[in-house]
Amino acid sequence: MTSILILNGPNLNLLGTRQPEVYGHVTLSDIEALCRAHGTSRGADVTFMQSNSEGILIDAIHDAKGVHDGIVLNAGAYTHTSIALMDAISSVELPVVELHLSNIHAREDFRHVSYIARVALGVICGFGAAGYPLAMDALLAHLAQQ
Template identity: 50%
Template sequence: MAQVIFILNGPNLNMLGKREPAIYGSTTLDDIHANCRKEAEKLGVEIDFRQSNHEGDLVTWIQEAGEKGAQVLINPAAYTHTSIALLDAIRAAQVTVVEVHLSNIHAREEFRHKSFVSPVAKAVLCGFGAEGYLMGLRALAGYQRNPES
């Protein structure tokens, strides 16, 4: 059975392509999904790509990933800076997580500099745009093959 990587997307990411293109670019979430599918195929992994504007959905999906032994690539969006629930879910589910952001959150408003997910993430990618998702997929696929890398 192929390795499964959950790709979880938080609030307002369904608006990509329309929302603040000067910050987030013109790539839509559907574009990111399609690119992730192609990359996953090359890597020999399966992806489960989801988006929700609701924090509880993300918590439930993290728990589900843990139950299935899957890894998680997550763009928590605004919940990055506010959600202790995501932090607790990742800890409880004991999943390997890579956190990804389209923009460089450290070059933006001060309130975006704090992440509740980063302390429990294997790695954090920010500022690479949609390419960050593909980088995260590659990292998780490689980590699965060689956890000591």
């Protein structure tokens, strides 16, 4: 069975209450349930994790090698700042799909820069919680071609 790590970065634990005009009212628990159900429907095992700590996210990426077949990563604000996350992704040589709830290209200029995109298969943004199953499908399609 294909194994996917869905990794969420800083402040995503506040979904549902944090800036609902940008991120909506869906909670991270709602998204986890959506991802688990979608994984089951696609025959994929899903591990779901969130951390506000860059180091813990890096450790999770390192630990994914040999355990998971790929990663869906919503790195939150670390997308725009973390060369360390980019290097971790490059180091483990696992396919990664970058994901954002909001359309980062329609927001502040600093959000237009993504270090993760440089090493990701692709980027899905702007579709809210619906982006998670899209990212999972993109990752699964990629894995099926290998």
